[in-house]
Amino acid sequence: MKVERNFFSAKAIGYLIITVSALIMVMPFVTALFNSLKTYAEFTAVPPRWIPELFQWSNYAEVFKLGNFLDYTANSFLVTFLSVLGALLSCSMVGFAFARLKFPLKNILFVMVLGTMMIPPVVIIIPHFMIFKQMNLLDTLTPLWLLECLAQPFGIFLMRQAFMSIPKEYEESAKLDGCNPFQTYWRIFMPMVRPSLATVAIFTFMTKWNEILAPSIYLTSNEKFTLPIGILSLSGQWFGNEQYMVAAALMSLIPILIVFLFAERYFVSNFTNSGIK
Amino acid sequence: MKQHKSFSILLSIILVMVIFIAGCSSNSSTTDNESSNENDTSNSEEEQVTINLGFYSGGESDEKMQELIDGFMEKHPEIKVTTQSAPYGQFFQKLDTQIAAGEAPDIWLSDGVLVMKYAERGAVKDLTEWVNRDLNKEEYYGLEFNEDTNGKYWGVPQGIQIGALYYNKDLFDQAGVDYPNEDWTWEDLKEVAAKLTIDASDKKPGDEGFNSDNIKQFGLTFFSITEGWFPVLKSYGGGILNDSLNKSIINSDENKQALEWMVDGMSRGIITDPADLKSFQSSMAVFPSGSAAMRIGIYARVLAANEAGLNYDVTVLPKGPDGERFSPVIANSWVINDSTSDKKAKAAWEWIKYWATEDEVQKEWAALGEAVPVKKSVANSEVFLNASDKPENREAFLESFDFAGTLDTNAVWSEWVAKFNEHAQRAFLKESTIDEALENADKDIQEIVDEFYKE
Numbered sequence: 001m002k003v004e005r006n007f008f009s010a011k012a013i014g015y016l017i018i019t020v021s022a023l024i025m026v027m028p029f030v031t032a033l034f035n036s037l038k039t040y041a042e043f044t045a046v047p048p049r050w051i052p053e054l055f056q057w058s059n060y061a062e063v064f065k066l067g068n069f070l071d072y073t074a075n076s077f078l079v080t081f082l083s084v085l086g087a088l089l090s091c092s093m094v095g096f097a098f099a100r101l102k103f104p105l106k107n108i109l110f111v112m113v114l115g116t117m118m119i120p121p122v123v124i125i126i127p128h129f130m131i132f133k134q135m136n137l138l139d140t141l142t143p144l145w146l147l148e149c150l151a152q153p154f155g156i157f158l159m160r161q162a163f164m165s166i167p168k169e170y171e172e173s174a175k176l177d178g179c180n181p182f183q184t185y186w187r188i189f190m191p192m193v194r195p196s197l198a199t200v201a202i203f204t205f206m207t208k209w210n211e212i213l214a215p216s217i218y219l220t221s222n223e224k225f226t227l228p229i230g231i232l233s234l235s236g237q238w239f240g241n242e243q244y245m246v247a248a249a250l251m252s253l254i255p256i257l258i259v260f261l262f263a264e265r266y267f268v269s270n271f272t273n274s275g276i277k
Numbered sequence: 278m279k280q281h282k283s284f285s286i287l288l289s290i291i292l293v294m295v296i297f298i299a300g301c302s303s304n305s306s307t308t309d310n311e312s313s314n315e316n317d318t319s320n321s322e323e324e325q326v327t328i329n330l331g332f333y334s335g336g337e338s339d340e341k342m343q344e345l346i347d348g349f350m351e352k353h354p355e356i357k358v359t360t361q362s363a364p365y366g367q368f369f370q371k372l373d374t375q376i377a378a379g380e381a382p383d384i385w386l387s388d389g390v391l392v393m394k395y396a397e398r399g400a401v402k403d404l405t406e407w408v409n410r411d412l413n414k415e416e417y418y419g420l421e422f423n424e425d426t427n428g429k430y431w432g433v434p435q436g437i438q439i440g441a442l443y444y445n446k447d448l449f450d451q452a453g454v455d456y457p458n459e460d461w462t463w464e465d466l467k468e469v470a471a472k473l474t475i476d477a478s479d480k481k482p483g484d485e486g487f488n489s490d491n492i493k494q495f496g497l498t499f500f501s502i503t504e505g506w507f508p509v510l511k512s513y514g515g516g517i518l519n520d521s522l523n524k525s526i527i528n529s530d531e532n533k534q535a536l537e538w539m540v541d542g543m544s545r546g547i548i549t550d551p552a553d554l555k556s557f558q559s560s561m562a563v564f565p566s567g568s569a570a571m572r573i574g575i576y577a578r579v580l581a582a583n584e585a586g587l588n589y590d591v592t593v594l595p596k597g598p599d600g601e602r603f604s605p606v607i608a609n610s611w612v613i614n615d616s617t618s619d620k621k622a623k624a625a626w627e628w629i630k631y632w633a634t635e636d637e638v639q640k641e642w643a644a645l646g647e648a649v650p651v652k653k654s655v656a657n658s659e660v661f662l663n664a665s666d667k668p669e670n671r672e673a674f675l676e677s678f679d680f681a682g683t684l685d686t687n688a689v690w691s692e693w694v695a696k697f698n699e700h701a702q703r704a705f706l707k708e709s710t711i712d713e714a715l716e717n718a719d720k721d722i723q724e725i726v727d728e729f730y731k732e
Contacts, residue, residue, distance in 0.1 A: 040584040044558060044566040046493075066337065129378050138380065139361070217371045220361030222334065232364035236335020237388070237609075238438075238577030238647055239584070242558070 036060070036247035043243045059247045063234065066244060069251075071223050072230030077255075079144045079215075079226060080208040086149030087204040088197055094151040095159025096185045100171065110160070117153045121213070129217060139220045144211070148204060155200045162196035163189060198263050205259055209252075227252045326624045327357040328617075331382030333368035338645055345638055349631050356624045376400050383617040384625035386435055389607035390686050392423050396431035397688035397729075401612040405429045407626050412633060417651050422608040422683050426521050432610030433629045436648025438575040439681055440508055440605040441591040441673045442466075443582065448473055448494065448570040457571070461595040463509060463538055466571070470496025470547045473570035482545055489546030496547040498569035499539070500560040502694050503605045506701060507684055508573060510535045511605075512597035517697065517722065522687040523730045527697075527719040534598070536704060536711045543705055550705050575607065576649050576674050583646075583665055591668040593677055604677035605684055609648065649674055689729045693722045 031050070035043060036059055038052040063069055097103070098110050132143045166189060174184040190197070215226045225233065231248040235241050332342060339362065346358050361382055363371050369391065375381040376395075387395060395401040408430040414420050423432040444457050452473050457466070471482045475494040480487040499505045510516055515532035518525060542548035549569065554560040557568070564572040565585035572578070573594060582589055596602050611632065613625045632638055632651075639655040642648075646664055650656040662671050684690070697718050704714035 040565075040581070041586050044562040044581075044585055046557065046563075046566045046568040048558075125374055126377050129374050129380070133378055133380055212367065213370075216363050216367035217374050220331075220363070222339065222360075222362055229364060229367065232367065233334040233339075233362070235364070236338055236647070237333060237365040238335075238575075239580040 032246055032250055036243060036250055038243050040243060056243070059243050060251070063244050063248045063251070066234050066241070067230050068223055068225075069230065069248070072225050072227045073252075075141060075224060076209060076227040076252075079141050080205055082145035083148035083208040084201050084204045086145060087152065087155050087200055090149055090151035091155030091159045091200055092190065092193070092197065093185070094156045095161075096163050096189060098156065098160045099163035100185075100189075101181060113153045113156055125213070125217060132218065138218060139224060141219075141224060141226075143218045144208070144214055144226070148208070155204070158196055158200055159193065162193040166192055202259065202263055206256065209256060325355055325357050326620055327359060328384060328621050328624045328628070329359045329361060329382040330625075330628065331361045331368070331372070331385035333365040333386065334362040335365065335647075338647060341641060341645055345632075345641060348638070349628060352631065353624075353627055356627060358628065379616060381614050381616075383621045384611060384613050384628060387432060387610055387612045389422065389434075389438070389609045390684060390690050392432045392608075392610050392612060393425065393686050394688050394690065395612060396425060396429075400615055401431055402615045402617075402622060403429050404431060404433065404613065404626075404629075408433065411626075411630055416653055417633065418649065418653055418656060418678055419606065419608040419651060422606055423610050432608075432612040433633055434608040434610045434651045435632065436609055436642065437651060438503075438577055438607040438609070439649060439674050439677050440503065440573055440575050440594055441677055442571060442594050443564060443574045443578060443589055443591050443668070444571045445564070445567060445569070446588045446590060448567065452570075456590070457592050457595075459593055461592075463512065463595045463597065466497065466595045467538065467542055467547060470542070470571060471545070472496075474545075474547045476546065482547065487546075489544065492546045492553065493568070495549050495553070495563065495569040497542065497571045497573075498549045498554075498560075498563040499542075499573065500549065500551075500554055502684055502698070503575060503607065504573045504578075506535075506539065508594055508603050508605050509539060509597075511603035511682065512594070512601050513538070514597060514599060514601060516685065517693070518685040518687065518726070522685060523726055525719050525723040525726065527722060528715045532715055533711055536701070536715065540704055540707070540711060544707065551702050552706060575605070577647055579665070579668060580646060583667055587667070589667060590670050591673045592670060593673050602680040604681045606681045607684070687726070689725050692725045696721045696725060 034051055037055045037057065038059075039054075039056055042049060042052050094113075098106065098113075128143070128147075129138075132138055137143050137146075170188055170192075171184060174188045179187065210228055211226070212228045212232070215229050216232075219225055219229065222233075231245060231252060234245050234248060330346070343360070346360065350356065350358055362368070369388070372381060372385065381400070387401075392401070396403075405428070408414075408420065412420065412433070417434070419434040419437045420430065422434065422437075424430055442457055442461075446456065449456055454469055454472050457469070473494065473496040474482050474492060476488045477491040477493050478486070478488070482489070507517075510532055513531045513535035515529050515535050516526055539548065543550035549560075549563060554563065557563050557566070561578075561581065563569045564574065564578070565581045565587060567585075567587065574591075594602060594604055611625075611629045613622050613629075617625070634652070636652065636655055639650045639652045640658075640660045643650045643655060643660050643664065650661055655661060656675060664671070684694075700709070700714040700718035700721070703709040704711050709717075
């Protein structure tokens, strides 16, 4: 009896902690939501009023008047979709090669790939810019997703780890059944590394969806802007339009939430199905 | 087998898409390039010339900019203007990349404080000859702010920001003190500011139990170079750089006196210190929110104050102890790419002339209320003076031109401002003495300046 009660109270405390921390995590979002519904006067008021007196739903409509918000969203979608697709294919192929194939200088090459992660992104801006200029791709969306199709080191690393954890027996039996290495990769191994693929997909999605530096450097005409750049250009040099920016930022979060909810089960599921039966 | 098939279908779809998208985009930009190359090489006068114009975008102003560009092309059918824009923060980052890659626009809008950075690095064209030929200098505000120490002009202002003293009438009325006037010195300002300062338990400085660490209403809000320390230093007779802008004059008695005024005000809770500012959404929000009775502000701050529905007005900035006055200026300017062809540069100059000389253009832009118009006739007309109900005393901005100056802008302005802020902040927060701050700032800034100019 006593044990049970202790157990119960421990559980209660646990729930309490979880509830409190969940509330703390949610607060910024709620605050942002309320901020997006304020007038400028209320937005800057001190002491801050948490809940606006009159909800300015028109702020959301205003966002669409201030910029080509639909264009920005479409551009972001295109860039993000192609990037995710490219990253999944390229990283898994390269990762598979590093994990499973035998070729000369494999380890040195892999260390080199990892080494490129150390190069700060700012250093390669100008070289990249020159390359894309030579290719006549400035002010197009191509540079934004093309690089992701060329296997980025972090994704390679992640996929290599995933492929390495699959027992060798699978490879051997696939070979017995007449699979060539590509068929082994695509038909046997790919379905087994879904959680890692989902991780790569979500990471790529989030980076690309929120990316600021590259689009602001490659894109010059307003109708080609992606969402983050579009949102930033709502504010001028002198005056922030802060409440509109918050509204726009919140709207841009919706796709991320959808993707996360959709991909969550891949996060939760793990390698339980990869054992030898 | 089935899976294999679906994979190849997927692959071919992707391939087609990649080719299609890459093809589309590269096609369009190649044609663009070809047409502009043609323009470069052809000598015929009637041939259209295309110039690329870069500006930082900002919500509503973009639309107006496009309207004005359309008007320009109508007037000059021989010139085609393509535009490129980016949010303010990203625009200059991108510009540096573009300049390095030889891809910068033919003409761009430069923040006033950055004109000398481009000028002294050879990125923009010397416009002296054209300014002398085409612009009657008497008619404009602020041409001199883009003049370097050798008398060369590097840009033509697009709109001017000039500092004034903003005050919240309601807060003055509540405290029962007179509004600021043109005779004020900084000492007068502080005296009145003390009466306008209220702590969390409604006590004023001088009351027993006044808590200078927990203020709910400040007398003066104060931050950054332009809207903070620079005008005070200058009107006390101090400053940062000498007239030729290559030697630090920081470690002076005048600067010390000015900093003492600031630090004293901050420690008494009358002026916002850097720590106070952190508790606001943004340091700009202190005045619009009614948490400070006064601020030093450039013209554009009218936008936020009006948006917040404040009952306020402006007057000229106070005098220093010797009666000297100083109002800080930022003249955002059009500059022309130095590496662009002569023909394009000429077309770009047409745009600048159109912008500066046409009353209609000046009026249209003034209507946005972002900046003081460059052309005196427009600035002194109803268009500017009655652009909004508040502030009533808009003349104060124009009067301030009599004692206006730039922020000692030179090629390494951004670098030395960051350094000075760092040392000043330490003094403001009492982490170092004023003497130490000035001494260290002097040394560090001289180093920064030397590194650029000694080569």
